[in-house]
Amino acid sequence: MDDEGEDGKVIWVRRPHDLESVDCLVLPGGESTTISKLLVTFKLFEPLKRRAGEGMPVLGTCAGMIVMCQQGDRDVERTDTQLLGILSARVDRNAFGRQRESFESDLEIEGMGGDPFHAVFIRAPAVVETWGDCKPMARLGDQVVMVRQKNLLAASFHPELTDDLRVHKMLLDLV
Numbered sequence: 001m002d003d004e005g006e007d008g009k010v011i012w013v014r015r016p017h018d019l020e021s022v023d024c025l026v027l028p029g030g031e032s033t034t035i036s037k038l039l040v041t042f043k044l045f046e047p048l049k050r051r052a053g054e055g056m057p058v059l060g061t062c063a064g065m066i067v068m069c070q071q072g073d074r075d076v077e078r079t080d081t082q083l084l085g086i087l088s089a090r091v092d093r094n095a096f097g098r099q100r101e102s103f104e105s106d107l108e109i110e111g112m113g114g115d116p117f118h119a120v121f122i123r124a125p126a127v128v129e130t131w132g133d134c135k136p137m138a139r140l141g142d143q144v145v146m147v148r149q150k151n152l153l154a155a156s157f158h159p160e161l162t163d164d165l166r167v168h169k170m171l172l173d174l175v
Contacts, residue, residue, distance in 0.1 A: 008172070016047045023175045024057040026168075027064030029122065029158050032093065033079040035067050040082060052086045057151045057174035059167070065154035066091050066125050073128075087152055088134040095126030095143060095156070107157075109146060110137040112166050119145070119157035126156055 013019050025048070027035065039045040052058050060068040066076065069083055071090035076083065096103070102123060106116035117138075127144040130136060138146035138155075145156040151174050159167035 013044070014042060016043055019044060019047050019051060022056075024059070024171055025051075026171070027058060027060040027067055028160070029062030029064060032063040032066040032076070033081045035063055036082045039067070039084075045082065045084070049084050049086055052084070052152065055151050057171055058086070058153070059171040060087070060152075060154040061158055061160065062122065062124060062156060065127075065156060066093055068152065068154050069127075071129075087147070087149055087154055088130060088132040089127045089147060089149075089154070090129040091125050092128050093125050094123060095128070096121055096124040099123050105140055107138045107140065107145065109167075112170070114166075117159075117164060117166060118162055119155075119159070120161040121145075121157050124156040127154070 011018060013022060013025060067084055068087040069089045069091040070085045070087060072083055073092045075093040102121060104118060104120050107119050109117050127147055130147060134147050134149035136144045137148050147154050153171055
């Protein structure tokens with residue numbers, strides 16, 4: 001993983017018994033309505049909410065961020081996307097536009113020393129409101145693009161599309 005050579009095993013979580021065997025989880029980018037439907041279909045929705053509530057670290061990126069939030073925008077309602085409601089935040093599903101408006105930008109992320117993080121935004125959401133323990137960690141202009149709430153991290157961007165492992169290390173440090 002890093003210069004310290006941390007060991008770990010990555011597995012696909014497809015069923016509730018898979019979820020019980022992991023120490024942390026990444027809810028990836030993709031399409032939030034599809035992710036929501038798959039979580040329900042494969043009976044992962046409630047177990048994931050429970051595990052996150054018990055303190056299992058979760059990182060949601062892009063669509064994963066949307067699914068984690070307690071509240072969404074009109075697009076979330078229109079598509080009947082079920083939200084896990086584990087993150088005390090309201091999200092704007094396509095805050096930065098559609099696919100053709102995808103872009104890259106350097107970010108200053110709170111708690112992440114060193115150089116700025118080079119972030120890849122693809123049809124990206126933004127957090128428009130937080131409450132409780134949910135705190136912004138990074139902004140792009142006036143848009144919140146990364147938040148943390150105890151054991152939960154959520155980012156509008158795709159850290160897996162860079163060689164910079166610092167966001168993933170933040171997740172592992174929560175384990």
